[in-house]
Amino acid sequence: MAPPAIIAPSILSANFANLGHDCSKKMEQGADWLHVDIMDGHFVPNMTIGCPVVSQIRGCVDRPSEPCGRGTFDCHMMIMEPHKWVGEFKKAGCDLYCFHYEAAVSSVAATDPTDKETTARTSPKQLIRYIHEESMQAGIAIKPDTPVDVLWDIIESEDPAERPDMVLVMTVHPGFGGQKFMASELPKVAALRERYPDLNIEVDGGLGLGTIEQAADAGANVIVAGSAVFGAQDPADVIAKLRQAVQKRRGAEL
Ligand SMILES: O=C(CO)[C@@H](O)[C@H](O)COP(=O)(O)O
């Protein structure tokens, strides 16, 4: 059976002048995780926040008491050279470091094989190992143009330290909130769920009450929603309904 529903509001749609308050409010309204979008203006054509802001908002939300528990900071790293920021984001309070496959494979060869950070640039598997050594959960994300089968070898790594704890299937082209959901990406989710019944599979982009059924039916259990939650009259109700849709799909598997 698929793992439990996890609802992760994307703080990209928060009021940045009042970010700490908005984050703690979403937790009170029933969020499981907070999805923190980090954009560098190179990997995607937009820029957001860095470590100082993450560290400030970390102080507004209780830390998770177990891996992937309530209060997890799910940092979606839309950046080039993701190996360079693992240590800094750990210090800032990140719990789950989710890098893009496309950024990790465009990195160059190791220049100093004795250095963990340098080695982490050589392959997604080495980067996952490094994230685990820094005591964070590791996620790997794919953009709409990337086929899902590039992930099989990584998810099925012989060494558990090199396996991701979560896969993120983007359902928009990354860079901005409020875009239209791409149902064309759902076969990737279904293929992942068929192969890996226990894996956390996250979807991100255009999720809301009008699209959640499709995503849940395909097998997604970690739901990112920015504008649908932050723009709602009643965010707690939207969070509850997103959760119900995922739980319903889980119930149907029994
Ligand atoms: O990573 C991204 C965009 O690149 C997302 O996390 C969005 O911020 C989700 O926003 P909505 O589509 O739910 O408004």
Ligand SMILES: [Fe+2]
């Ligand atoms: Fe995101």
